[in-house]
Amino acid sequence: MTSRAAAPLLATPYLLWMLAAFAAPLGVVALLSVQESPEIFAPLSFIPSGVQYADLATDPFSRRTILRTLALGAGVTLASAILGYPIALWLTRLPPRWRPLGFACVLVPLLTNVVVRSLGIILLLAPGGLVSNLLAFLGLPRVNLLFGWFAVGLALTQVFLPYMVLALYDVLEAQEKRLAEAAAGLGAGPVVTFFRVTLPLSLQGLRAGLVLVFLLASTAYVSATLVGGRQVMVSGMVVLKEGLEILNYPAASALAMVMLGASVLGTLLIGRAILFATPWSAGRPPRRLPGLPPALRRALVAALEAVGPLVARLLLGIALLLLLFPLVLVAVSSFNDSPQATVAQWLGFTWRWYAAVLGNERYLGDAWVSLQLALAATGVSLLISLPAAIGLARGTFPGREALAAFFMLPLALPGIAIGLGMLRLLQWFTLLPAFLGILAVHVVLVAPFMLAMLRASVAGLDRGLEEAASGLGAPPWRVFQRVVLPQLAPGIAVACLIGFLISFGEVTVTAFLTTARLQTLPVRIYAEAAFSLENTVNAISTVFILVTVLLLLAMHRLVPLDRVWRR
Known part of the structure; x- marks a missing residue:
């Protein structure tokens, strides 16, 4: 059993990341919302003003x-x-x-x-x-x-x-x-x-x-x-x-x-x-609704059936x-x-849109950025989610469920608020690379999914094998390496695949943070679909669908798809 002292420590890296990449951007948005001046270079005021909210309330x-x-x-x-x-x-x-x-x-x-x-x-x-x-x-x-x-x-x-x-x-x-x-x-x-x-x-x-x-x-x-x-x-x-x-x-x-x-x-x-x-x-008796006459009720039930x-x-x-x-x-x-x-009307078969995608350096460059970002986000999310999952699944410290609810909070709050806050942070702290800012937000979006899956996987481990290994003299690190990790391997692989797909396809928040020199492929598709609508968009979108299907097939070989969500 994870000790009361060790369990919170295992969740600390996840908590620190959430504070830096989730709570801080939300705090920035809350602070900006009470600024009186809309000027971009106006100094921040820590005296709250309701001007912006008043404008929203009075603007039809x-x-x-x-x-x-x-x-x-x-x-x-x-x-x-x-x-x-x-x-x-x-x-x-x-x-x-x-x-x-x-x-x-x-x-x-x-x-x-x-x-x-x-x-x-x-x-x-x-x-x-x-x-x-x-x-x-x-x-x-x-x-x-x-x-x-x-x-x-x-x-x-x-x-x-x-x-x-x-x-x-x-x-x-x-x-x-x-x-x-x-x-x-x-x-x-x-x-x-x-x-x-x-x-x-x-x-x-x-x-x-x-x-x-x-x-x-x-x-x-x-x-x-x-x-x-x-x-x-x-x-x-x-x-x-x-x-x-x-x-x-x-x-x-x-x-x-x-x-x-x-x-x-x-x-x-x-x-x-x-x-x-x-x-x-809530311990109260069911409410009794006014009933219909028996003949009418039977006719209604027969019609519905x-x-x-x-x-x-x-x-x-x-x-x-x-x-x-x-x-x-x-x-x-x-x-x-x-x-x-x-244009939905069929005009003839052609491969030229795929050739155009493969010959377009912008697509290839953006795809490389998306791949790097998704791999990095998945890796960081695993590093902070796996210890947190073990701490939450096996720890008995006070406030455990409240902490778990806080870790899931990014799934329940508007992503655009996080994106807007991180954008402002990157503008204030210009030494912070744009890639790192996007990565920080992607981890916030990916980690809750991975944490939920890994926590379920940890809860399903056979504790008897660990006790047997400890009884044979294996130190804790060896038990984790030889007993725990092999059992968690399918769950880790599935969580990483889900995290990779979520990060690789993310648009809503990423659109706030990309720059002319650093753009992901989904944001590129979104921009082109919103303006040019060339058929290369459908070609690259089909590649997205194919990649998703192939990764799900790989996932199914590890864990049946009907059990993935239950993890």
Whole structure:
């Protein structure tokens, strides 16, 4: 057992990194948000001013943008829940031999660059695209669905749906299967069983999924920029514009802090709603709702049981198509002999876009930067996450769970606030290399995922082997080298692969920190997709998809994909 004194020490490197690369940038954003002067060279004032917040409150454009962004986040969260349940239930019911393939349908989109997935939505909704041609085939007028709130909401749902699925899968897989069998034995059909048994018992997983998707969707801006065509303005785009183009850091910081506050408030409201729906979790009796007349209730139940299975299959098909079909469209379009990436009409087969990518020194240089950054971020994250995982899994020190929650905090706070704060720090401390600043933020984004996986792996170790080795006289370092590390090797490899993919494809925060001389490949794709839209974007995006699939195959050889998330 890790001693009470040693366990906190093991978590210290992780804590120090979080303080330097997460707490410090957030502190900078909070300080900038209370500055009175918007001038970039104005001296910092430690006397707080509410001017920036007053401007946001009195500016109709700012109020409208914030409210629309929150409404968009709420809509995406609701859509993800509706589409997430059919996939999660489908995964739990797949035979064991097919379950890894089912998980691949979720993990491939999850770990594929957000720009790539947004390009797929553009191809789906573009004039002359699949939806437009389908409407024409049915004799309906063609509709341009791009550059509107529906398109942005669909893109964000495609991006964040995997988080909801994985959050629901955890609780659904852990449910006692005999409860559903008992309900069926008492005469309940599939719809009644879902609403009376499955749904109530999975509300805690639903809560986690709702919180995570709302936090991510209400602060996203990449998909809104691409699919919305800069005609749909969300808060993240305003922060990016104020911070990088206008250089009004106090205004950008104030908006980022308002988004942070709104995210926390939304999280609290979701928690209250789930608590209201599950009074038994707080020791209170269930609420009795007004009942329908028996005849009407029986008719309603019969109608729901008749259409419910069909609706569930339809939602499952829509969800799987939404996850995978945009990626297929990107891959097909990469061979299309069309100069524009958003032209969905097939003009002929060609390899020239791949040749253009391989002959483009900018792509190759940016790919090299992304590779170096991802490898460095994965390596540093492993160095600080593995000791922290051991300390948290085996330590018994006071405040352990609070410390673990703090380590997971970057997953629950707007990434643009971290990016904006780190950008300002790099401008103040010019001797700090830009690569190191980006690396620091990437570690903050990657390390929580790796920590969660490694902590589960450490908790699953066979302690008897360690005790036997110690009983035979092996010193602690030899026990760790010969017993612990071999058992952790698959978990470490999987965590590193996940960390590498997350870092390699990161755009949202990295876009704040790249420079003309130091740019990652995902940011390059994002910039080109937002302006030039040449078909080389689809070619390099297809390479992203292929790399993700190959790494997931390698991961599956180490640990079955259906067990990766549970680690």
